[in-house]
Amino acid sequence: SQTIHQWPATLVQPVGSPLSLECTVEGTSNPNLYWYRQAAGRGLQLLFYSVGIGQISSEVPQNLSASRPQDRQFILSSKKLLLSDSGFYLCAWSVHRDNSPLHFGNGTRLTVT
Amino acid sequence: RKEVEQDPGPFNVPEGATVAFNCTYSNSASQSFFWYRQDCRKEPKLLMSVYSSGNEDGRFTAQLNRASQYISLLIRDSKLSDSATYLCVVTPSGGYQKVTFGIGTKLQVIP
Numbered sequence: 001s002q003t004i005h006q007w008p009a010t011l012v013q014p015v016g017s018p019l020s021l022e023c024t025v026e027g028t029s030n031p032n033l034y035w036y037r038q039a040a041g042r043g044l045q046l047l048f049y050s051v052g053i054g055q056i057s058s059e060v061p062q063n064l065s066a067s068r069p070q071d072r073q074f075i076l077s078s079k080k081l082l083l084s085d086s087g088f089y090l091c092a093w094s095v096h097r098d099n100s101p102l103h104f105g106n107g108t109r110l111t112v113t
Numbered sequence: 114r115k116e117v118e119q120d121p122g123p124f125n126v127p128e129g130a131t132v133a134f135n136c137t138y139s140n141s142a143s144q145s146f147f148w149y150r151q152d153c154r155k156e157p158k159l160l161m162s163v164y165s166s167g168n169e170d171g172r173f174t175a176q177l178n179r180a181s182q183y184i185s186l187l188i189r190d191s192k193l194s195d196s197a198t199y200l201c202v203v204t205p206s207g208g209y210q211k212v213t214f215g216i217g218t219k220l221q222v223i224p
Contacts, residue, residue, distance in 0.1 A: 014166035034212075044200070046159070094212075099145040101124055101202070102212055104156040 002027035006091045006105030013112055019078040022107050023091030026072065031093040033074040034102065035066055038088040045103075050074060051096070086112045114139050117203050127223050130191050134218045136201030137183045145204040146177055146184045150197045151217060157200055160186075184216035191222045 003024045006023045013019060025031050035047040049064035063082060069073045076089055088109050091103050092102040119136045127130045138146075146163035161168065163175040163184050184203075184214040188195055201215035 004131075036214075044214040046212070088154075099162070101145075101147050101159045101162065103159065107156045109154070 001072060002093070002103070004091060004093055004103060004105040006061055006108060009106060009107055010109045011111070012111065013081050015083055015112055016080050017027065019076070019085070019110070020083055021076040021091075021110075023074045023105055024072055024074075025093045027074070028040040028093070029097065030071060030096060032070075032096060034092040034094075035074065036104075038090065040087070044090070048076070048097045071073075081112045083112050086110055114124060116140060116213045117201055117215040119128075119201050119218050121216055121218060123219040125221045125223055126191055128191055128193060130222075131187065131189045132191055132220065133185055133187045134199055135183050135185050135218075136163075136203075136215050137181075138201075138203045138213075139182070140177075140203070140205055142205050143158050143182075143203045145202075146175075147202040148173075148175055148184075148186050149200040149202055150215075151200055152197050169171070177193075188220075191220075192221050193224060196220055196222045 003026045020112045024085055033050045037047055038044050050056050050068045053068050064078050075097050090107045091105040094100045094102045117138050130156045148160040149157040150160045151157040161170050161175050163177050165177055167176040172189045176185045198217040198219045202216045
């Protein structure tokens with residue numbers, strides 16, 4: 001069966017520090033991969049999605065970036081965090097097929113201080 | 114108009130009650146529809162897909178109305194454990210990468 005791992009679970013970082021969140025998927029090949037952010041009391045905002053290695057699409061211009069160095073690995077990064085980057089970051093995967101749902105990792109709760 | 118709209122609630126209902134949520138979407142070309150459940154400070158989890166003919170999973174019934182562009186979720190015999198936020202999800206045809214989530218409807222089942 002497929003599993004998705006996301007780490008760390010919680011993170012407290014000072015403003016201006018770098019960020020690296022990692023997500024890996026097991027049990028499937030060539031998944032679609034996504035990064036979402038959920039601010040406190042708000043809906044899910046799509047940040048990046050990827051349909052293959054090295055293929056990244058950005059939905060919202062900001063100081064975050066994403067990379068997919070391997071088929072089942074998706075990394076979210078920032079060179080300098082802002083206070084507004086605080087939130088709940090969720091990685092998700094889906095199969096390359098219409099009508100397929102997303103499956104989420106446990107999420108990373110990031111607090112920028 | 115937002116792509117996907119939901120009443121954020123909260124809906125406070127007694128145990129055993131029947132409750133229904135609606136979700137409207139703006140893109141008439143939308144192809145796939147889902148309901149997710151999100152517990153406080155947890156990740157969303159797939160509750161059920163929504164099919165054109167409607168579908169049922171135990172106490173949960175999902176329906177799609179393409180003409181009026183909304184989907185619904187009906188929960189019968191509410192349990193305390195049903196307390197959560199229910200997210201509506203819409204995907205356009207051929208656009209599995211353009212999944213759009215509603216803000217969610219918060220349900221609180223009261224003893």
